[in-house]
Each structure stands twice: as structure tokens, then as C-alpha cells.
Amino acid sequence: MTVQNSKKATIYDLSVLSGASASTVSAVLNGSWRKRRISTETAERILSLAKAQRYTTNLQARGLRSSKSGLVGLLVPVYDNRFFSSMAQTFEAQARLRGLSPMVVSGRRDPDEERRTVETLIAYSIDALFIAGVTDPDGVHQVCARAGLPHVNIDLPGKLASSVISDNRNGAEVLTSAILRHAAQGGALVPDDVVLFGGHDDHASRERIAGFHAAKDAFFGIESQNDIEITGYSPRMTELAFERFFAREGRLPRCLFINSSINFEGLLRFMGRHDEAVFANIVAGCFDYDPFASFLPFPVYMAKPNISAMLEKGFELLEAAPVHPVVTIIEPQLIPPRTALEGPLDDIRDPVPASRIPAPTS
Amino acid sequence: MTVQNSKKATIYDLSVLSGASASTVSAVLNGSWRKRRISTETAERILSLAKAQRYTTNLQARGLRSSKSGLVGLLVPVYDNRFFSSMAQTFEAQARLRGLSPMVVSGRRDPDEERRTVETLIAYSIDALFIAGVTDPDGVHQVCARAGLPHVNIDLPGKLASSVISDNRNGAEVLTSAILRHAAQGGALVPDDVVLFGGHDDHASRERIAGFHAAKDAFFGIESQNDIEITGYSPRMTELAFERFFAREGRLPRCLFINSSINFEGLLRFMGRHDEAVFANIVAGCFDYDPFASFLPFPVYMAKPNISAMLEKGFELLEAAPVHPVVTIIEPQLIPPRTALEGPLDDIRDPVPASRIPAPTS
DNA sequence: CATTTTTGCACAATCGATGGTGCAATAACC
DNA sequence: GGTTATTGCACCATCGATTGTGCAAAAATG
Numbered sequence: 001m002t003v004q005n006s007k008k009a010t011i012y013d014l015s016v017l018s019g020a021s022a023s024t025v026s027a028v029l030n031g032s033w034r035k036r037r038i039s040t041e042t043a044e045r046i047l048s049l050a051k052a053q054r055y056t057t058n059l060q061a062r063g064l065r066s067s068k069s070g071l072v073g074l075l076v077p078v079y080d081n082r083f084f085s086s087m088a089q090t091f092e093a094q095a096r097l098r099g100l101s102p103m104v105v106s107g108r109r110d111p112d113e114e115r116r117t118v119e120t121l122i123a124y125s126i127d128a129l130f131i132a133g134v135t136d137p138d139g140v141h142q143v144c145a146r147a148g149l150p151h152v153n154i155d156l157p158g159k160l161a162s163s164v165i166s167d168n169r170n171g172a173e174v175l176t177s178a179i180l181r182h183a184a185q186g187g188a189l190v191p192d193d194v195v196l197f198g199g200h201d202d203h204a205s206r207e208r209i210a211g212f213h214a215a216k217d218a219f220f221g222i223e224s225q226n227d228i229e230i231t232g233y234s235p236r237m238t239e240l241a242f243e244r245f246f247a248r249e250g251r252l253p254r255c256l257f258i259n260s261s262i263n264f265e266g267l268l269r270f271m272g273r274h275d276e277a278v279f280a281n282i283v284a285g286c287f288d289y290d291p292f293a294s295f296l297p298f299p300v301y302m303a304k305p306n307i308s309a310m311l312e313k314g315f316e317l318l319e320a321a322p323v324h325p326v327v328t329i330i331e332p333q334l335i336p337p338r339t340a341l342e343g344p345l346d347d348i349r350d351p352v353p354a355s356r357i358p359a360p361t362s
Numbered sequence: 363m364t365v366q367n368s369k370k371a372t373i374y375d376l377s378v379l380s381g382a383s384a385s386t387v388s389a390v391l392n393g394s395w396r397k398r399r400i401s402t403e404t405a406e407r408i409l410s411l412a413k414a415q416r417y418t419t420n421l422q423a424r425g426l427r428s429s430k431s432g433l434v435g436l437l438v439p440v441y442d443n444r445f446f447s448s449m450a451q452t453f454e455a456q457a458r459l460r461g462l463s464p465m466v467v468s469g470r471r472d473p474d475e476e477r478r479t480v481e482t483l484i485a486y487s488i489d490a491l492f493i494a495g496v497t498d499p500d501g502v503h504q505v506c507a508r509a510g511l512p513h514v515n516i517d518l519p520g521k522l523a524s525s526v527i528s529d530n531r532n533g534a535e536v537l538t539s540a541i542l543r544h545a546a547q548g549g550a551l552v553p554d555d556v557v558l559f560g561g562h563d564d565h566a567s568r569e570r571i572a573g574f575h576a577a578k579d580a581f582f583g584i585e586s587q588n589d590i591e592i593t594g595y596s597p598r599m600t601e602l603a604f605e606r607f608f609a610r611e612g613r614l615p616r617c618l619f620i621n622s623s624i625n626f627e628g629l630l631r632f633m634g635r636h637d638e639a640v641f642a643n644i645v646a647g648c649f650d651y652d653p654f655a656s657f658l659p660f661p662v663y664m665a666k667p668n669i670s671a672m673l674e675k676g677f678e679l680l681e682a683a684p685v686h687p688v689v690t691i692i693e694p695q696l697i698p699p700r701t702a703l704e705g706p707l708d709d710i711r712d713p714v715p716a717s718r719i720p721a722p723t724s
Numbered sequence: 725c726a727t728t729t730t731t732g733c734a735c736a737a738t739c740g741a742t743g744g745t746g747c748a749a750t751a752a753c754c
Numbered sequence: 755g756g757t758t759a760t761t762g763c764a765c766c767a768t769c770g771a772t773t774g775t776g777c778a779a780a781a782a783t784g
Contacts, residue, residue, distance in 0.1 A: 008509065010740055021764045026741060036743085037762055054508070059485040060425040061740035064769050069422065071486075078451060078707055085447035089440060092468055101482055103465055106454055120463055123421040124433075146416070147370065235707055268653050268702035291630050292654030340630035343442060346598060372770055383734045388771060398773090399732055423770035426739050 009053040017053070018046050029057065069125040072100045075118060075140070077109045077133040077233070081261050082290040086343060087132060087154070087307050094311050100127065109233065111136035115143050122147045128318050130154050130311070131161075150321065152314045155305065157203040162326045164313045166305040168204050171332040172211025172287060175303045176257055178334060179285040180219045182299055183255040186281060191216065191224045197241055197267070198259025200232050205259060208287055212257050231263060238266020246274070252282050261288035287332075291340045299337040306330050371415040379415070380408050391419065431487040434462045437480060437502070439471045439495040439595070443623050444652040448705060449494060449516075449669050456673050462489065471595065473498035477505050484509045490680050492516050492673070493523075512683065514676045517667065519565040524679045524688045528667040530566050533694040534573025534649060537665045538619055540696060541647040542581045544661055545617045548643060553578065553586045559603055559629070560621025562594050567621060570649055574619050593625060600628020608636070614644050623650035649694075653702045661699040668692050 011025040018025065020042060027033040028046040049055075063069040074091045076084040088104045095102035103126065107114035114134050121129065122143070132154040134140055141160040144151040153163035176194075183189055196212050199205030209228055216224050229245065231237040246252060258264045264286050271279065282298045289304035309330050317326060335341065373391065377384040382404060389395040390408040411417075425431040436453045438446040450466045457464035465483065469476030476496045483491065484505070494516040496502055503522040506513040515525035538556075545551055558574050561567030571590055578586050591607065593599040608614060620626050626648050633641065644660045651666035671692050679688060697703070 012740075022740090023742075023765075024763060027743085027763095030742080032743085037760090039762060042762080056481060056485050058426070058487070058740050059482075060422045060431065060487050061769090062742075063422040064420070064426050064771085065740080065742045067769070079441065079454075080444060080448040080451045080705060080707065082442060082444075085450075086442040088447075088450075088466075089442045089468065092441075101486070102467070104450075105464070106451065119418060120421075123418050124463070125420070125422050235702075235704075262707060265653055265702060265707065268657055271657055272700050272702050290654055291627055292652055292658070295630055295633055295659070296654070296657055297659040338634050340597075340627060340634050342597075346596075374770075384771085385735075385773075386733060388773090389733095392772080394772085399730085401732060404732080420770050423739090424772075426741090427770080427772045429739070 008058070009050075009055045010058065011055075014046060014049055014053065014055060018042075018049050020046060029055070030062075063125050067125060068127050070099070070101050071103050071121075071124060071126040073118070073121040073126045073129040074102060074104045075114065075121075075129060075131050075134060076104065076106050077135075078106050078262075079104070081265075081288075083261055083288045083305065083307075084133065087311070089343075090308050091130065091311055094308075094315060098315065107134055107140075109133075109135045111139055115139055118143050122149055128152075130314055131156065137161075150318050152317050154310050154314055155204065157327065158325060160325065162317045162322060162328075164310045164317070164328045164330060166204075166303075166310070166332045167329045168207035168287070169211040169214075171303040171305075171334075172208035172257070173215040174211075174334050175285040175287060175301055176212045176215035177219070178301045178336075179255050179257065179283045179299075180215065182301070183283040186254070186283075189219075189254065191220050191222065191227065193253050194224070194255040194257070195227045195229060195245070195253040196257040196259065197229045198231050198233070198238055198263030199228075200230065205230075208257075208259060231259075231266065233260060233262045235262060235265040235269060238263040239269040240266075242267060242270035243273075246270070246278070252278060254282055256282055256284040258284055258286040261286060261290050261293065264288070264290070264293055289335055289341070291343075294335065294337060294339050301337060302335040303332040304335050304341070305332045370420070371412075371417045372420065373417075376408060376411055376415065376417060380404075380411050382408060391417070392424075425487050429487060430489050432461070432463050433465050433483075433486060433488040435480070435483040435488045435491040436464060436466045437476065437483075437491060437493050437496060438466065438468050439497075440468050440624075441466070443627075443650075445623055445650045445667070445669075446495065449673070451705075452670050453492065453673055456670075456677060460677065469496050469502075471495075471497045473501055476502055480505050484511055490514075492676055493518060499523075512680050514679050516672055516676055517566065519689065520687060522687060524684060524690075526672045526675045526679070526690045526692060528566075528665075528672070528694045529691045530569035530649070531573040531576075533665040533667075533696075534570040534619070535577040536573075536696050537647040537649060537663055538574045538577035539581070540663045540698075541617050541619065541645045541661075542577065544663070545645040548616070548645075551582075551616065553582050553584065553589065555615050556586070556617040556619070557589045557591060557607070557615040558619040558621065559591045560593050560595070560600055560625030561590075562592065567592075570619075570621060593621075593628065595622060595624045597624060597627040597631060600625040601631040602628075604629060604632040605635075608632070608640070614640060616644055618644055618646040620646055620648040623648060623652050623655065626650070626652070626655055651697055651703070653705075656697065656699060656701050663699060664697040664701075665694040666697050666703070667694045 011022045014025045015022040024038055025046055027036045027038055028043045033043050072095050079085050092102040105117050107117050118140055129149055129151040131140055131151055137153055137156050137158055138160060151161050153161055155165050157163055157165055194216055229241040231241045279298050285301045287303045289302045293300050313328050373384045373387040376387045386400055387408055389398045389400055390405045395405050434457050441447050454464040467479050469479050480502055491506060491511055491513040493502055493513055499515055499518050499520055500522055513523050515523055517527050519525055519527055556578055591603040593603045641660050647663045649665045651664045655662055675690050
């Protein structure tokens with residue numbers, strides 16, 4: 001039954017109610033009161049008053065005054081795949097652990113949109129930005145640099161800012177070896193049976209292609225070629241690439257390296273248009289992890305980037321603020337087929353019902 | 363080669379540079395200048411100056427003054443499944459269309475965390491909140507109500523605030539009919555072959571259970587019972603429910619209704635521990651859509667909530683601000699097995715490479 | 725030409741918090 | 755008991771925008 005009239009309480013309200021000045025109230029509420037030699041009595045009085053009045057700090061006002069905001073941004077291309085949504089989830093948890101408020105936005109792989117989006121974040125005075133999966137890292141970097149905004153690249157190489165990236169080269173090599181070994185059990189392979197789909201002219205793709213070739217060349221003992229179908233990060237283009245291949249060869253390659261889960265969705269579309277028999281004998285490797293993909297009707301190996309380690313390292317880099325850009329490489333994890341890993345979902349505590357519940361009386 | 367010293371330009375800087383007063387500059391920059399009878403000349407002069415100086419509005423200052431922020435929140439339980447991540451993606455697009463900045467946060471199905479998270483959003487003076495998939499809608503509602511924050515429930519029923527929900531009842535009925543029909547092709551079914559896994563004591567689950575029973579009862583002509591395995595929204599609990607069932611019956615039910623993709627992940631974990639033969643003869647229905655799930659080794663029917671329509675309606679409700687809470691019901695879509703729908707990913711314009719690219723010279 | 729109207733803008737208060745500075749009252753000290 | 759230190763807090767400028775109000779100068783009107 002505390003006093004509760006519609007509007008939100010401010011430090012001035014508490015100031016009047018407590019008889020203390022606004023600056024005293026402010027100091028008490030933001031924790032700087034010891035430094036300001038406010039007596040414990042006064043502090044406690046104000047704190048209990050604040051609780052009674054349900055005071056909460058107006059973060060826009062604080063942010064304006066201190067030219068900070070407590071916001072950290074994460075820029076991703078899109079949310080709706082397991083890699084980036086899982087990154088968003090982990091990012092949120094890690095940001096909150098550090099007392100920051102996460103703000104996740106997508107740039108949709110459009111350089112203009114990426115820049116505009118970041119500019120909006122800057123207009124809200126965000127304190128730092130994590131940049132993941134953008135088309136134009138340097139453009140974004142410039143926007144950040146102009147605003148003096150600390151930022152790190154995640155899973156992107158950066159000459160201009162520090163970066164944390166997956167070991168695409170080695171991860172792809174390990175992944176390729178795994179699918180080659182698996183496929184070889186089904187009969188002798190030839191180089192033409194092993195094809196990479198997806199990717200782009202970006203650092204990650206180039207590294208993955210290099211790893212793919214390294215493993216393949218080692219396996220066959222020759223230098224392979226004409227085995228890369230570039231599609232960009234587009235399900236549609238990937239689907240078309242599969243259709244082209246299929247029209248040309250009358251079958252899929254026995255051994256598929258798929259550059260990312262987004263490209264994998266292109267394969268799904270292809271699957272939707274073709275008989276299951278087409279996929280009876282293939283083995284796939286995908287650089288990304290999706291639990292449902294792991295249980296498809298053919299063996300799917302995946303390389304799961306260590307998102308949590310990448311973000312953790314990203315926060316460290318922001319705190320350390322090295323003078324020169326630093327690149328940190330983090331190993332992805334090879335996930336064998338039919339594996340459902342635990343994830344952020346498992347941390348949530350969902351009440352476990354004691355018993356079955358009846359259906360409603362319709 | 364415009365003047366560009368490190369710090370950000372403010373209206374005062376532009377005021378000095380332009381010879382106009384700060385209020386004039388402000389009016390020009392926020393578009394209210396016609397109303398304030400600023401001459402077009404002056405406006406243009408200031409606008410070009412602003413461009414040259416790369417002026418951007420400090421949104422914290424604006425927000426403080428106008429006690430708005432341009433932020434809209436979306437509260438989800440978790441991001442990392444296709445339903446909520448797709449919702450986040452759609453939400454972001456729709457918010458931006460309306461000139462708002464989306465802020466997506468997760469409450470992790472913890473009533474306390476939900477409230478705290480919303481309080482943080484309120485502290486940033488968000489303008490409106492979309493509430494999706496929370497455990498304690500009424501608790502969140504109270505927090506919003508106290509702050510005078512407009513809000514709508516998405517896919518949640520609400521007596522206290524307006525809601526947009528999927529037609530869980532009918533969607534489940536249609537979904538159940540579909541899997542029954544499919545499974546019946548594999549031989550005569552008995553009621554015990556048809557079981558629902560997942561869910562909770564919440565509105566959506568109750569409705570889905572009702573729809574499930576309606577379809578099942580109509581199919582068999584009797585009232586069925588003992589066919590619901592409640593697990594909460596937890597992969598772990600769902601896995602255990604499958605293990606229990608399997609230990610008891612020595613097989614899975616031929617016809618599975620899975621309450622959500624989160625519960626489906628529980629089935630995946632079960633799958634990881636059992637031979638493929640266990641799944642040879644089953645048909646699944648899942649209330650949620652995930653493209654990868656659609657291509658599992660057994661037929662999977664899905665009911666895809668119409669996220670975009672729900673959010674659209676949510677924005678309408680916020681604008682209309684009806685005096686009494688309104689509930690809008692939106693039909694989900696039945697998705698047959700082996701279907702890879704297009705999604706937000708397809709809107710992004712990813713440059714299509716002209717040709718194959720070479721691997722890097724390692 | 726005198727008066728009213730309109731145009732074009734400047735002034736100043738304000739949003740809610742922060743933090744440097746100053747100043748009484750009390751305590752400590754010789 | 756007089757002087758210096760310390761304690762405890764209030765005052766006030768400030769962050770960058772918004773907006774109600776006021777007032778000259780120019781234009782319109784009779």
C-alpha cells in the first residue's frame with residue numbers, strides 16, 4: 001500500500017520525500033555514495049524510500065549525462081538460423097553477466113543497411129559493438145571509428161579492428177576428412193565425388209575452401225579442381241547450384257561440403273523437389289551446427305563454431321583494448337551425425353509439472 | 363574534406379556554424395520546421411551543414427526530453443529456435459518499417475528474469491512492448507501497466523492486455539488429422555498409437571491438447587485418454603518422456619504429436635541414443651515449423667504459426683489502443699513433410715558471384 | 725502612411741541524472 | 755580553547771535535445 005501515483009519517481013521526488021538533495025539521492029542510488037561521504041543512515045533511508053516508491057533510474061538521463069548507455073550491440077546478418085540465433089542468445093547472457101544491456105540487430109548483408117543500423121546504435125550511445133557476419137566490415141569499422149566506438153569482429157577477419165574468428169581452415173580440413181572417411185566406407189571414391197557448395201568471396205569461404213582442398217588433396221594424392229560451387233549466402237542460389245549439378249551429372253556428389261547452414265537450406269529446397277532415393281548414398285559436411293540437420297536421412301557431419309568462446313574473447317578484447325588489432329582463432333568442434341547437443345535452452349529452468357493435465361472442457 | 367574533428371556534432375555546433383539558434387537547428391533536423399515557420403532557405407542551409415558535419419541526433423537526449431525513445435521491445439523466452447528467431451527477424455523488419463528501433467530480449471522462462479528484463483527496457487523508456495512466450499504474462503503486464511507502457515501479447519492469451527494468438531485448437535486438430543491419415547496408410551491404427559508429447563499447463567498447450575483430442579476422437583469414434591506426456595518446454599524433460607515411453611512400451615507410438623520445436627529437440631536427443639530402426643514407422647506432427655525438421659527420416663507435418671500476421675496485428679492493436687483487451691486469433695498453416703519454405707533469408711540481397719573463385723594460395 | 729497580420733526566428737525552461745566544488749557543523753588536535 | 759581536519763551534504767552547471775512563448779522585421783491591408 002505504498003504511495004503509487006501513476007508517474008515514475010525521479011531523484012527529485014525522492015529528494016523531496018527524504019529531505020536530502022537530489023545529488024545525494026543520485027549518489028546513493030548509483031552506488032557512489034561512499035566516495036561522496038554520504039552517511040550510511042542517509043543512504044539506507046533513501047534506499048528504502050526508493051524501494052517503496054519503486055524508483056528505477058531513467059537510463060536515458062543517465063546515459064545523456066555520462067555519455068554512455070550500458071548498451072552493447074551485436075550486429076548479425078540475419079537471426080533466423082541456428083548459428084546466429086544461438087550467438088544472439090549467448091551474447092545476451094554474457095552481456096548481462098557484465099551488467100550490460102544487449103541490443104541485437106541485423107544488417108541483412110546489405111552494406112548500406114549495415115551502416116545505417118550501426119549509426120542508429122551509435123545514436124543511442126551504445127558502449128561497444130560486436131560485428132558478426134557483415135558484408136562490409138571495413139565500412140562498419142569506419143562508422144565505428146568515427147564515433148570512437150570500441151568494436152570487435154566476430155567470425156570475421158579484420159585488419160582494422162580486433163577479431164575473433166573460427167579456425168575455418170583447419171575446421172574445414174577436419175570436416176572434409178571426416179566425410180571422406182565416412183563416404184569411403186561405401187565404396188571407392190574419386191575426386192569428382194567430392195564437391196563444395198556455398199560460400200562467397202570472403203575470408204571465411206576462402207579459408208574453408210583451402211581446408212577442403214587440403215584434406216581432399218591429401219586423401220586422393222592429387223590436386224583437385226572444378227569442385228567448388230559458389231552460391232553466396234543464399235538458399236535460393238544454393239538450390240539452383242544443386243539443380244544445375246544434378247541436371248548435369250544426373251546425381252548428387254557422394255560427398256558434399258556445405259559452406260554454412262544457410263546454404264544447407266538451399267539443399268533442403270532441392271530435397272523438397274527430388275525423390276529420397278537421390279540422397280540415399282550421400283554424406284554431407286556442414287560448417288555450422290543445427291541439431292535438426294544432424295538427423296537428416298543421410299549422414300551429416302558438422303563443424304560447430306565455439307560461439308561462447310568467441311564472444312568471451314570478444315569481451316576480453318574490448319576490455320583490454322589492444323593498441324594494434326589482434327586476431328584470435330578459435331577451434332570449431334567436429335560434430336558427428338545424429339548428435340543433439342545441449343544448448344542455451346538447457347539453462348532455462350522450466351517448472352516440471354508433477355503430472356498430466358486434463359484437456360480443457362472445450 | 364569536411365571539417366571532422368573527433369567529437370560528435372551537436373545542434374549547438376551547428377547553431378554556431380550556421381548562425382541560427384539551437385532551437386532553429388533542432389526544428390530543422392527533426393522535421394518540425396515547417397510548423398515552426400522556418401524559411402526553406404534556412405532549413406536547407408542547416409541541412410547541408412548537418413550532412414557535412416555528419417550530424418546525427420543524440421537519441422538519448424531526444425528521448426529524455428520527449429520521454430520517448432523510438433525503441434520497441436520484443437520479449438521472447440529464448441532465441442535459439444526457429445520459431446522465436448524467425449519472430450525476432452520479422453519483428454525487426456516491421457519495427458524498422460514503422461521508424462522504430464527493435465530491441466529483442468529473452469526472459470528465459472523465468473518469471474523474475476522476465477520482469478527484471480522488462481524493467482530494464484522500461485528504464486530505457488521503450489515506447490511499446492511485444493510479449494511472446496513468457497511464463498508469467500500477468501506479472502509482466504503489471505510491470506508494464508505501472509509504467510504506462512503500451513503492450514500486446516503475442517501467441518499468449520491475455521485477459522489484461524490485448525493478444526494475438528495462433529489458433530492452437532484448430533491448428534492442432536488439422537495437424538492431428540494429417541498425421542492420422544498419413545499413419546493410417548501404414549496399417550490400421552489403434553488409439554494407443556497416437557500420443558502427444560510436450561506442453562505445459564498453459565493456454566497454448568491446453569488448446570493444442572483439445573484440438574489433438576478432437577481430431578483423435580473423431581478418427582477413432584471414442585474418447586481417448588492417457589495419451590498426453592507433459593514435459594514442459596524443455597528438451598531434457600521431453601527426452602526423458604520418450605525414454606520412459608520407450609522403456610515401457612518397447613517402441614515409439616506410430617503417431618507422435620509434438621507440442622513445439624523445443625520439445626522436438628528432446629526427440630532428437632532420444633534419436634541420438636537409439637537405432638534408426640526405432641523411427642522407421644512413425645509419423646510426427648509438430649506445432650512449429652523448422653525447415654530441417656521437415657526432412658527428417660520419418661514424415662513430419664508441421665503447423666507453422668503465421669508470425670508475420672501476428673506481429674502486424676500486434677502493431678495495429680498498439681496503434682488502435684482499444685479500451686478493452688482484444689483477442690485476435692490467427693490461423694497457422696499446415697506444412698506437409700519435406701517442405702523448405704522461403705523465409706526472411708530470401709529477402710536479403712546477397713550479391714551473386716559471377717564465377718567460381720580460386721582457393722587462396724595457402 | 726498608420727495599423728494589423730504574417731513571417732522568421734531567438735530565448736529560456738525542461739527532461740532526469742551526474743559530479744565538481746564549496747561550506748557549514750562536528751571532531752580531533754596541540 | 756583556539757585551530758586544523760574531517761564529515762556530511764547541498765548547490766549548480768551540464769549532457770543534447772524539444773517546445774511554448776515572445777518579439778522584431780517584413781508584408782499586407784485600408
